[in-house]
Amino acid sequence: MKKQYNAPYIERNSTGTINKFAHKSVVTHQDKIAGARVSDLLKEFGSPLFVFSELSMRQAYRHLVQTMLMKYPNTEISWSYKTNYLGAVCSIYHQEGAKAEVVSGMEYEMAKKLGIKGTDIIFNGPGKRKHELLTAMQEGARIHIDHLDELYLIEQLADETDIIPDVAIRVNMDTGIYPLWTRFGFNYENGEAYRTIQRLFMGKKMKLKGLHAHIGTFVADASAYYWAAQKLLILAQRIVDDFGIAVEYIDLGGGFASKNPLHEQYTPGEFSTPSFDQYATAIGNAFNESSFVREHAPRLIMETGRVLVDEAGYLISTVLAKKNLPTGERAVILDAGVNTNITARWYKQKVTPTRAFPGTYLNTIFYGPLCMNIDVIRPAIPFPDLRYGDAVIISPVGAYNVTQWMQFIEYRPAVVLISETGKPELIRDREELCDVNHREFIPEHLRVL
Numbered sequence: 390m391k392k393q394y395n396a397p398y399i400e401r402n403s404t405g406t407i408n409k410f411a412h413k414s415v416v417t418h419q420d421k422i423a424g425a426r427v428s429d430l431l432k433e434f435g436s437p438l439f440v441f442s443e444l445s446m447r448q449a450y451r452h453l454v455q456t457m458l459m460k461y462p463n464t465e466i467s468w469s470y471k472t473n474y475l476g477a478v479c480s481i482y483h484q485e486g487a488k489a490e491v492v493s494g495m496e497y498e499m500a501k502k503l504g505i506k507g508t509d510i511i512f513n514g515p516g517k518r519k520h521e522l523l524t525a526m527q528e529g530a531r532i533h534i535d536h537l538d539e540l541y542l543i544e545q546l547a548d549e550t551d552i553i554p555d556v557a558i559r560v561n562m563d564t565g566i567y568p569l570w571t572r573f574g575f576n577y578e579n580g581e582a583y584r585t586i587q588r589l590f591m592g593k594k595m596k597l598k599g600l601h602a603h604i605g606t607f608v609a610d611a612s613a614y615y616w617a618a619q620k621l622l623i624l625a626q627r628i629v630d631d632f633g634i635a636v637e638y639i640d641l642g643g644g645f646a647s648k649n650p651l652h653e654q655y656t657p658g659e660f661s662t663p664s665f666d667q668y669a670t671a672i673g674n675a676f677n678e679s680s681f682v683r684e685h686a687p688r689l690i691m692e693t694g695r696v697l698v699d700e701a702g703y704l705i706s707t708v709l710a711k712k713n714l715p716t717g718e719r720a721v722i723l724d725a726g727v728n729t730n731i732t733a734r735w736y737k738q739k740v741t742p743t744r745a746f747p748g749t750y751l752n753t754i755f756y757g758p759l760c761m762n763i764d765v766i767r768p769a770i771p772f773p774d775l776r777y778g779d780a781v782i783i784s785p786v787g788a789y790n791v792t793q794w795m796q797f798i799e800y801r802p803a804v805v806l807i808s809e810t811g812k813p814e815l816i817r818d819r820e821e822l823c824d825v826n827h828r829e830f831i832p833e834h835l836r837v838l
């Protein structure tokens with residue numbers, strides 16, 4: 390095979406101009422993702438393109454599990470579907486041993502389709518419909534009750550079917566994370582959670598198997614998990630004392646932060662985001678101090694999402710145009726906007742050129758292709774002078790994008806998984822017009838053709 394000629398280049402290097410976070414002020418390029426060449430990926434699958442690294446996902450999972458097990462051996466992970474419910478992505482976590490955590494009937498169906506048994510599904514969410522609850526009860530899923538109307542509905546279904554379902558109560562609480570997430574579940578501090586449990590036992594129609602709290606997402610303070618665990622364990626102890634029943638599990642939800650810095654965050658993610666070890670230590674301390682744990686050794690469940698997948702996801706995007714703004718900044722228009730990468734609204738994602746550039750930097754804003762003022766992928770950063778057709782890598786984008794992406798004026802891009810052997814595998818095809826309008830009908834009298 391003829392060897393490809395690569396022109397030599399000199400890449401600017403920085404000697405001594407590091408900032409106080411030890412970051413270089415030089416933008417270095419990256420032309421591969423998980424061993425696969427960006428140019429080859431674009432040639433085969435088009436632009437924009439989501440790319441996931443199987444190896445990163447597996448490594449993150451194993452690291453999380455090993456760290457948690459060291460602090461508390463009776464730990465179980467349930468993959469949070471809403472974070473990324475691509476079949477291939479969920480299957481990787483299931484292969485690693487994760488069960489499923491779903492928050493809607495649709496996600497429940499997705500988990501079942503991937504071969505997950507009802508008994509291995511945790512059913513969360515504030516909007517479960519009656520038929521969905523019925524299926525979950527028939528299949529032995531663990532239903533996490535969000536509000537009293539749901540509790541009454543489950544009682545009614547239990548009467549109609551003679552099924553005694555396994556349930557948990559979702560609890561909201563003050564853990565020092567503000568604003569408080571009080572809209573889900575029953576409040577701890579004002580006694581609502583306890584009264585609900587009292588009411589549940591009086592009804593005698595379901596088995597209370599667990600207590601659940603999901604205190605927020607991107608919780609960058611590990612100590613919040615100490616307070617959450619402590620409060621649930623105190624409540625569990627009180628249930629034993631008052632009703633003689635020991636719950637089997639304590640579910641601390643998800644919420645661990647990835648290293649993606651928020652827009653308002655000053656310090657880079659690698660300094661401000663707690664490590665797995667810090668989260669696990671906070672939880673482990675609360676468990677090891679608890680009298681309830683000593684006597685009943687409950688299972689600890691984590692419904693982890695973002696921290697397992699965010700950094701495994703990349704978005705390759707191509708420059709469609711450049712222009713100069715009256716503010717003096719350079720604007721680059723990319724072919725992927727917030728329709729594809731909604732988390733750019735919250736995070737200062739990294740934009741990396743895929744080839745080396747000589748010359749000085751321009752203060753560059755990255756826009757998407759939408760005719761919408763909010764379509765900003767990255768507010769101004771010093772960046773080399775890109776050309777039309779150049780590709781950039783935007784990262785991390787693995788969490789909450791391929792579930793929250795919008796069908797707005799553009800087709801959704803393809804998604805590729807780089808397998809552990811370095812082989813790119815298409816895991817979701819690029820959309821076409823038929824994907825967008827195949828559920829539409831045009832009444833006869835409106836037909837133009």
Ligand SMILES: Cc1ncc(COP(=O)(O)O)c(C=O)c1O
Binds near residue numbers: 514603605643644
């Ligand atoms: C109930 C529940 N569990 C788990 C998660 C996963 O959270 P994260 O992706 O922050 O780990 C969420 C997401 O908000 C959730 O609502």
